Amino acid sequence: MAFTAKDVQALRERTGCGMMDCKKALTESNGDIDKAIEFLREKGLAAAAKKAGRIAAEGVVLAVVEGKAGVVIEVNAETDFVAKNDSFREFVNTCAKVVIEQAPADVEALLACSVNGMTVDAMLKDKILTIGENIKIRRFNRYEGVLVPYVHGGGTHAVLVKFDTDDATAAKPEFLEYAKDVAMQIAAANPGYLCKEDVPAEDIEKEKEILTQQAINEGKPANIAEKMVMGRIGKFYKENCLLEQPFVKDDKISVQQYTDNTAKALGASIKIVAFSRYEKGEGLEKRQDDFAAEVASMQKH
Numbered sequence: 001m002a003f004t005a006k007d008v009q010a011l012r013e014r015t016g017c018g019m020m021d022c023k024k025a026l027t028e029s030n031g032d033i034d035k036a037i038e039f040l041r042e043k044g045l046a047a048a049a050k051k052a053g054r055i056a057a058e059g060v061v062l063a064v065v066e067g068k069a070g071v072v073i074e075v076n077a078e079t080d081f082v083a084k085n086d087s088f089r090e091f092v093n094t095c096a097k098v099v100i101e102q103a104p105a106d107v108e109a110l111l112a113c114s115v116n117g118m119t120v121d122a123m124l125k126d127k128i129l130t131i132g133e134n135i136k137i138r139r140f141n142r143y144e145g146v147l148v149p150y151v152h153g154g155g156t157h158a159v160l161v162k163f164d165t166d167d168a169t170a171a172k173p174e175f176l177e178y179a180k181d182v183a184m185q186i187a188a189a190n191p192g193y194l195c196k197e198d199v200p201a202e203d204i205e206k207e208k209e210i211l212t213q214q215a216i217n218e219g220k221p222a223n224i225a226e227k228m229v230m231g232r233i234g235k236f237y238k239e240n241c242l243l244e245q246p247f248v249k250d251d252k253i254s255v256q257q258y259t260d261n262t263a264k265a266l267g268a269s270i271k272i273v274a275f276s277r278y279e280k281g282e283g284l285e286k287r288q289d290d291f292a293a294e295v296a297s298m299q300k301h
Contacts, residue, residue, distance in 0.1 A: 003031035011036055018121060057284035058083050059135075060155030064096045070147040071099040072160040072276045073140035076284075078133040083155065088135070091127050095120060099142050107137050141276040146170045150183035156280050159183045162273040169268040178262040178270075184248070185255060186277050191242040194272065199241065207236055242272065 003026045011022040011033055017040050025043075029035035059076035060083050075092045077083050095110065098120060104110040111121035120137075128135050146163040161183050169175050193199050211232045215225035237244045243256040253261070255272075263270040 003027075007031065007033065011040075057281040059138075059280060060089070060092055061151070061158035061278040061280050062092055062096055062155060063149030063151050063158040063160045063278075064093075064100065065147045065149050065160070066097075066100050068147070069100045069103075069142065069144050070149060070160050071096050071140055071142045072149070072158050072278050073099060074138040074158075074278050074280065076136045076138050076281065077131075082131055082133050082135075085131065087127065088131060091123065091135075094123070095137055095140075099140050103142060107139065110137060110140070139278070143274065143276075145273070148176070148179035148183055150180060150187060152184075152187050157187045158278045159186045159275060161186065161275045164271040164273050165263075165268055169266055169270065172266060174262070174266055175268075175270070178258070181247075181249060181258070182242075182255065182272060183275075185245065186242060186275050188248060189242075189245055190277060190279075191245055192240045193242070194274065195241050195243045196237050199237070204233065204236075207233060242275065 007026060008019060008022045011017070011026060012019060014033070014037065017025075021040065021043075022036070025036035025039040026033070028039050057076060058078060058080045059074065061072065061074045063072040064070060073092065073096050075088075075095060077088060082088055094115060098104070098113050098115060099110060102113050104113055111119065111124065113120050115123065124135060124137065141160065143160060143162045146165055146167075148161050148163065150159045150161075151157070152159075161179060163170070163179060165175070208229055211229045212225055215228045216222075220228060238246065238254075243254065243259075245255050247253050247255050247258045250258070259270055259272060
């Protein structure tokens with residue numbers, strides 16, 4: 001009995017299993033959907049799919065560098081208990097290694113990658129079944145170049161920073177100390193942009209509109225309001241752009257000045273090129289702790 005793409009879609013909707021698994025199940029069952037579901041359940045895939053409907057907002061974020069390639073990745077689970085499970089951690093490390101070595105374009109491509117003859121997708125389903133919780137690979141970013149990782153709190157926050165400097169400078173302890181300071185700054189201060197030039201013009205215009213209206217509501221004349229807005233835009237840059245932010249260890253200088261001072265001391269050229277900051281469950285849950293104060297206190301020791 002033949003089956004169509006609609007049959008595959010219907011089976012996917014009923015089981016939550018992947019397209020290739022559904023096609024195989026329908027082939028094995030001669031197009032009979034009920035038998036295909038039995039086939040998937042026997043293989044343990046439908047059970048994994050059932051768990052895949054549950055919310056996964058715990059887990060870990062990880063930043064890893066191997067040579068000139070690195071990744072920051074988030075893998076979620078349902079409970080903090082599982083996030084500390086060695087088998088779960090091993091899976092996260094495997095995913096990071098695959099991203100570094102095989103450079104998949106996105107999560108879907110990562111799931112299709114193979115390790116020792118087994119796809120990451122199959123490994124994921126196996127972990128869901130053996131651990132008994134929903135697990136999701138949420139996101140990752142991969143960089144190449146001079147990279148420095150930082151992981152805080154056993155996997156609550158992870159940062160990966162890319163620098164432009166020569167290999168000799170990158171190997172110096174002074175550079176590594178500076179680079180870790182920058183990574184910790186990103187973790188604590190959560191900048192949205194690298195520099196002023198990265199802020200989209202429409203974002204600045206929107207900010208100006210809001211600030212202008214605020215000034216007018218305060219009863220300020222138009223010419224005064226304009227000057228106030230420019231001052232407040234400067235504050236916006238200082239709060240949201242990494243290079244403009246006051247350096248957390250010495251707020252009398254900016255991160256850009258700290259970078260320039262380090263470069264001068266080492267007799268080298270150093271630039272921060274890019275960064276990624278992941279927070280576990282970001283957008284999935286709210287946290288109340290004062291994380292910035294926690295990181296700042298660590299840096300003072």
